[in-house]
Amino acid sequence: MIELDNIAYSYGGGELLSEVSLKLAPGSFHFLTGPSGSGKTTFLKLCYGALTPTAGRVQLFGKDVREMDRDDHALARRQIGVVHQDCQFLDHLPVRENVALPLTVSDRDSLEQHSNLKELLTWVGLGHRASALPPELSGGERQRAALARAVIMSPDVVLADEPTGNVDWEMSQRLLQLLVELNKMGKTILIATHDLNLIRSAKHHVQARVLRISGRKLQLAGADL
Amino acid sequence: MSKGLQLSKLIMGDAQADRVVPPTGFTARLTLFAAGAMAFLTVFALALSLASGRLAARWGDELAQSSTLRISAPEEQMAAQTAAALTVLESTPGIASARALSVDEQRGLLAPWFGPDLPLDSLPIPQLIEIVETEEGYDGAGLRLRLQAEVPGAVLDDHTRWRRPLERAAGRLRLLGWVSIGLIGAATAAMITLAANAALAANAQVISVLRLIGARDSYIARAFVRRFTLRALLGAAVGTAMGALAVFLLPSAQESGGFLTGLGFQGMSWAFLALIPPLAGVVAYLATGAAARRTLGELT
Structure with a gap:
């Protein structure tokens, strides 16, 4: 579904990633790790088409990113749920509407979806916060709201960038739990994190592969973590 | 859509x-x-x-209508000059009709300025001839030359000369x-x-x-x-x-x-x-x- 074929990415200053190839298979669970500034966020952006590689080919659901127009990108993002480290919301709308926003903008806002929305909010533990405005949420609540928003369209892939960056250990375990559950429902998951403890704790619950960015290259890390 | x-x-x-x-x-x-x-x-x-x-x-609209011919002549020549002018005008291409104003009409025109009791008969009032043009209009310069030769006392007052700039404005x-x-x-x-x-x-x-x-x-x-x-x-x-x-x-x-x-x-x-x-x-x-x-x- 997401295929990177020998891609490179350089900013004005120099090359950040090179000779990177990856094929995200349906139902797989990947961690992406590496030191700060190694290009984890850039890698994720390449995976959902926010950036175009400077060399090589990225295919999203069988389509070359370079040949996709802006509407194609919009449609692709409905199939890829993204959770950012600093997740942003529409601050004037309550959590309920923010989480339902992907349905709203794709004209799939129906009554049936509203009961799903309630279930979803309960699942991420925000049932009681549905009417709160995003600025009133704590860091962990924001991350969970972002996760709920990322999965409401029932996407095939969920990409998460440091989803546990701003939350305590207990909360990060809870978020991980939610992602593992999604994986068990058949979703493809890719989590960028520098938190090795998180990766270790995940290994008890799920068959996860660990990718490491090191020296501009992407490597498959061993099981020795 | x-x-x-x-x-x-x-x-x-x-x-x-x-x-x-x-x-x-x-x-x-x-x-x-x-x-x-x-x-x-x-x-x-x-x-x-x-x-x-x-x-x-x-x-x-008004432009298309009229000009005026004014004949100032000694009283005994007035009728002859008026008749001559009308003949000239009738034979000029571009003029639909020409008509000498009657004494009453002229008095009506002067009344606002001199009052209704004006003894018109005893004053040397010029004779006015109202000219109605055809759409093409007439050649003003040519008409003036002919009038000069045949009716020396005639003055052609061509309204179009001042209306045209106003219309343009x-x-x-x-x-x-x-x-x-x-x-x-x-x-x-x-x-x-x-x-x-x-x-x-x-x-x-x-x-x-x-x-x-x-x-x-x-x-x-x-x-x-x-x-x-x-x-x-x-x-x-x-x-x-x-x-x-x-x-x-x-x-x-x-x-x-x-x-x-x-x-x-x-x-x-x-x-x-x-x-x-x-x-x-x-x-x-x-x-x-x-x-x-x-x-x-x-x-x-």
């Missing part, structure tokens, strides 16, 4: 699409005010254009009115573009969130376009109503007032006013649409 459907969808609105952009009181009021003020000015420019159009038409005035309306429209578009750009810039975060979760550009643009179109429509409606009221309250036209008090709308021309708000709406729709497309196109 057809244009008509798109338009009705725009007017009917999508309550949800409208909610995704936070309300902005200040820009909204400024846009309303600008559209209103511009519509108000348009009313006057339109009144000017239509009034000078009427004026030009009226002068044009009225035409220019009308053109000026239309140019003003065009400029007002362009200025409205410029102001709405600026307001829309400000709104788009202020909502950069909203736009990036919407893009991230898979909103199409058209969806995002619609939220802004609808807002500005409705504001321009409403503002222009209020401005037009106030402008119309102001024109309506102008002192009514009088014979002696001429051009100035003739500024206003007559009959069907009031209907032109109804076009101002929809036109403002169309201008806002196009301006905001272009601004939104440009801004969104620059984002990743």
Whole structure:
């Protein structure tokens, strides 16, 4: 579904990633790790088409990113749920509407979806916060709201960038739990994190592969973590 | 999606699409005010254009009509010269008819100046001949030469010489009115573009969130376009109503007032006013649409 074929990415200053190839298979669970500034966020952006590689080919659901127009990108993002480290919301709308926003903008806002929305909010533990405005949420609540928003369209892939960056250990375990559950429902998951403890704790619950960015290259890390 | 459907969808609105952009009181009021003020000015420019159009038409009509031949001659030659002049005029191409004014008519013309009791018979009053031209008109210089030879006492008073520049001035005035309306429209578009750009810039975060979760550009643009179109429509409606009221309250036209008090709308021309708000709406729709497309196109 997401295929990177020998891609490179350089900013004005120099090359950040090179000779990177990856094929995200349906139902797989990947961690992406590496030191700060190694290009984890850039890698994720390449995976959902926010950036175009400077060399090589990225295919999203069988389509070359370079040949996709802006509407194609919009449609692709409905199939890829993204959770950012600093997740942003529409601050004037309550959590309920923010989480339902992907349905709203794709004209799939129906009554049936509203009961799903309630279930979803309960699942991420925000049932009681549905009417709160995003600025009133704590860091962990924001991350969970972002996760709920990322999965409401029932996407095939969920990409998460440091989803546990701003939350305590207990909360990060809870978020991980939610992602593992999604994986068990058949979703493809890719989590960028520098938190090795998180990766270790995940290994008890799920068959996860660990990718490491090191020296501009992407490597498959061993099981020795 | 057809244009008509798109338009009705725009007017009917999508309550949800409208909610995704936070309300902005200040820009909204400024846009309303600008559209209103511009519509108000348009009313006057339109009144000017239509009034000078009427004026030009009226002068044009009269232009086609008449000139006057004045014969000053000793009393005993008057009848002979008048007859000679009429003969000349009747044989001049471009003159439809020529008629010597009767004594009573001449007295009527002089009465406002000298009073009704003027002893016309005892005064050396020139004889006037009213000339009605055909549409092509006659050759004034040629006629003057012939009259000089055959009727030495005749002076041709050609009204067209002073009416033509006036008619031209009225035409220019009308053109000026239309140019003003065009400029007002362009200025409205410029102001709405600026307001829309400000709104788009202020909502950069909203736009990036919407893009991230898979909103199409058209969806995002619609939220802004609808807002500005409705504001321009409403503002222009209020401005037009106030402008119309102001024109309506102008002192009514009088014979002696001429051009100035003739500024206003007559009959069907009031209907032109109804076009101002929809036109403002169309201008806002196009301006905001272009601004939104440009801004969104620059984002990743």
